[in-house]
Amino acid sequence: MAKFLEYVPGDSFLHRMNPVAKVLCALLISIACFCTGNLIFLVAVLILDFVMAARCGMARQAAGLAKAVAIFSILLALIALLGTPRGPVLVTLPWGYIGIGSIVAAITVIMRLVACAIPLFLVMYVTQMNDLANSFCKIVHVLYKYAFTFTSAVHFIPVFMNDMSGIMEAQTARGVAFDGGMVKRIRLMVPLCVPLLISSVRKTNSAAIAAEVRGFNLRTCQSGYKDYPFTGLDVRAIVACVLLVAVAIVVNVLVPPLF
Amino acid sequence: MIEFRSVSASYDAETPVLHEVSFTIEDGDFVAFVGTNGAGKSTTMRLMNGLLEPTAGEVLLDGTPTTQLRTSQLAARVGFLFQNPDRQICCNTVRDELLFGFKAQGRADAQAEAKVDAIIERFGFDADAEPFLLNRGTRQLLALASIIVMETPVVVLDEPTTGLDFRECAKVMDVIAEMHAQGTTVVMVCHDMEVVGDYAKRVVAMTAGRVVADGLTFQVLRDPAALHAAHLLPPQVSQISMMLVERNAELADTAIAQANTVEAMLDAMQEQEEAVSHG
Structure with a gap:
């Protein structure tokens, strides 16, 4: 699926x-x-x-x-x-x-x-x-850096969802019960935004460096x-x-x- | 005691990841799960503390199905160290991080504070340090410390040494060995056969969601069929031991054939030399 x-x-x-x-x-x-x-x-x-x-x-x-x-x-x-x-x-x-x-x-x-x-x-x-x-x-003739930014943002949505799910799982293993009402869930999830943010910044930084070292800025409309x-x-x-x-x-x- | 009774599991209800897996882990055991990526090892670990529910069969923790236990009950009995410490660490200071489990389980009292202080001293952490600014090895140690401090009777470790250098790996494994010596049941997924040979007492080899071998470490790591089925390369000590036994069949019944570590091999060879010189 x-x-x-x-x-x-x-x-x-x-x-x-x-x-x-x-x-x-x-x-x-x-x-x-x-x-x-x-x-x-x-x-x-x-x-x-x-x-x-x-x-x-x-x-x-x-x-x-x-x-x-x-x-x-x-x-x-x-x-x-x-x-x-x-x-x-x-x-x-x-x-x-x-x-x-x-x-x-x-x-x-x-x-x-x-x-x-x-x-x-x-x-x-x-x-x-x-x-x-x-x-x-x-x-x-959209500039590739803008198209790449859009597709990267879309690409990262499932990645971050997966990360959040992993972080929630790790906290569940430590005894945090994510069941219950919406307010309780949100209250429990807010502190988890810290590791998500950290992992997002690390991933984005790594992706940017990886793109740079592979000649990202040399790409033109005719490159493909x-x-x-x-x-x-x-x-x-x-x-x-x-x-x-x-x-x-x-x-x-x-x-x-x-x- | 953890018991798997014909457990099958799947993440999407379509593709089975585990197929009727059965085994028992006794209290005080030190078990290493080995096998290739995708063999079902991590899935097995997740089933042990109820992070995943079996699609068929039962996982029993001290006789009670994990599906009947609440999150806090499971967390109080089974500590779980994830492969990536950054998924576990979520507090602003080392001290808060170590206290987090107690808070989550509603046990953050003076006793918990004392335990946290003791573990900070034992590991030499800076209590006010920002966890995300620590290096990878120290973050892994912090994640492990936050499991140890909870003093759960069982700890499940999903690739605890991945990404660590030799010194950090030895430090983490020594802490785990110490926990085991104090009576904690240790269940570990590990790709490093040297680490498995050095520390685990029992090995469960998996491939394609099935257990292909389950036995004492020296037995599994010298079983050609199991090694082939699970695509494993035994540790060098085991390879030397197998070569020695191949060349001299009389060694098959000696300690040389059971040595997992360099120290054990040296001791066994010394014993053998003494036996030869005396006899």
């Missing part, structure tokens, strides 16, 4: 797409999600997300991700619920009220975030970080052997995503909100 943001090998259409096209498509899908608050449209995008994930053999990971994003977006949903007085009144508040429209707004926030997060994460799972960095250098040509698949995918944005705008204009 793939770890968080770890490349999953495969031969799906997403795997075969150009990395730049993948990122562009993911961004277009996200834009489409933010162009409309129509729940049916967002559900359709969500279904599309899961179909793509299933095609990559990552339906389970996508479901896990959807759950995680939904939990993280609860705070935003709560703000929408309490700060969007719409529709028939259900509960009166000192500053307004919670109506059926407020509930729809809260659900929309969650749906929107989940629908736009899945494609962005899928891109990470179906693209090698080196390909992502190199394609952006070759096609978009591999080319990343756009194929018909990439063009069709981008066109489809542009159409999705157009549909989102049309839906937003033509279909009035329910509440």
Whole structure:
């Protein structure tokens, strides 16, 4: 099973797409999600997300991700619920009220975030970080040091997660019980940030030195052997995503909100 | 006593790492687990203090399954030294680091303070030093000291000498040998066969998640089948001993055939010489 943001090998259409096209498509899908608050449209995008994930053999990971994003977006949903007085009144508040429209707004926030997060994460799972960095250098002419910084940051996320897990395990072996409520867990985890920070600085420093001694600064856009040509698949995918944005705008204009 | 009963384990519920492993470690034993990387040694260690739960079988600590013991109960009985001391060290001073285990287990009283003071003196630590600024060997010693100070009846050491120079390695191992002499059960993962030969009383060789040999150190380190299965190179003393026995079959029943250390080999050879001269 793939770890968080770890490349999953495969031969799906997403795997075969150009990395730049993948990122562009993911961004277009996200834009489409933010162009409309129509729940049916967002559900359709969500279904599309899961179909793509299933095609990559990552339906389970996508479901896990959807759950995680939904939990993280609860705070935003709560703000929408309490700060969007719409529709028939259900509960009166000192500053307004919670109506059926407020509930729809809260659900929309969650749906929107989940629908736009899945494609962005899928891109990470179906693209090698080196390909992502190199394609952006070759096609978009992004400076390699910026592309490398991004890919290194992404690469280090699972490394640091693994480190944190190891540190927690070491403290568990010394009798620290990490079970219990969220507040207790956070209180116990705060001191562990010290070894994590130390190990992060050491790893980053080592990685920087290793890159320097291998001629990191000599690299240009033309340094890579591999080319990343756009194929018909990439063009069709981008066109489809542009159409999705157009549909989102049309839906937003033509279909009035329910509440 | 630690008992493994047909234990299987996996990290992701898909790929088994251990396959029906069974053995018993008696109180006061000094056992070294050897084998290649990925053989399942560290997994076995993690099962011993409940950091990992078996997918099948049982791990019993003094007759109680580890799954039925709470974290603090396990930590009070089994001390665990990790390969990387930086994962264990988390306090701002050496003194705080040594006290951390007591605090975690709710035992930070005057007695604990006295134990910490004693161990600081014994190891010659600077009590107010910043642990992360110490060198690698001293950090490893500090991590070991923070386990020793808890006085657990069992200590599990996952590659305690990795990354240490000879002097630091000898210092760490001498402390471990002293603990064992005082009655502590020591379970250790080690890739250095010289260290295994010098200190361990019993060796468990593993490969691909299975135990391929389990016996007294001199037996396992001279067992060609076990050495081959676990991809091990015996220590030089064992190799010399095997060569001597190969050349002279009469030595097979003497102490020479059982010597693990240079000192033991010299003593055995002296005995042999004396026996020859007298007889």
